[in-house]
Amino acid sequence: MAAPSAPELPSCAICFEDSSHPGFSLADLPCCGSHTSSTTQFCVACIKMICAHGDLNVGKCPRCRKFIGMSASGTIELRSETGTCEMCRQKHIIVGHRKCAACLFGSDPKNRHRYECDRCHRFQRIPHPMYR
Structure with missing residues (x-):
């Protein structure tokens, strides 16, 4: 009889870090909804990097390709x-x-x-x- 497996920790679909990594937090994307309602999740650090590589700190959401950006306070905003x-x-x-x-x-x-x-x-x- 197989032993019950431990539940999987939520991880980022880009960098594959999981919630055991210090400073890890999942991003709530304003275009695609909360990270709790989706099976594909992204960490805040990866979303910051996507926005930083775009012009004027605007990048595309990795899930729906809408334009997103980081505000001065560090929240992710839909850019429209x-x-x-x-x-x-x-x-x-x-x-x-x-x-x-x-x-x-x-x-x-x-x-x-x-x-x-x-x-x-x-x-x-x-x-x-x-x-x-």
């Missing part, structure tokens, strides 16, 4: 400031530098896309969402 993007002139969520996510991605020099014109066969770089 909409406005007119400086580049494509359409109303979107502004991520940084007054641009939407697609334009910010395309305006980064390492992400610019090269296209060959089918008439003149010259190449051009397209820095805005027209690349889609």
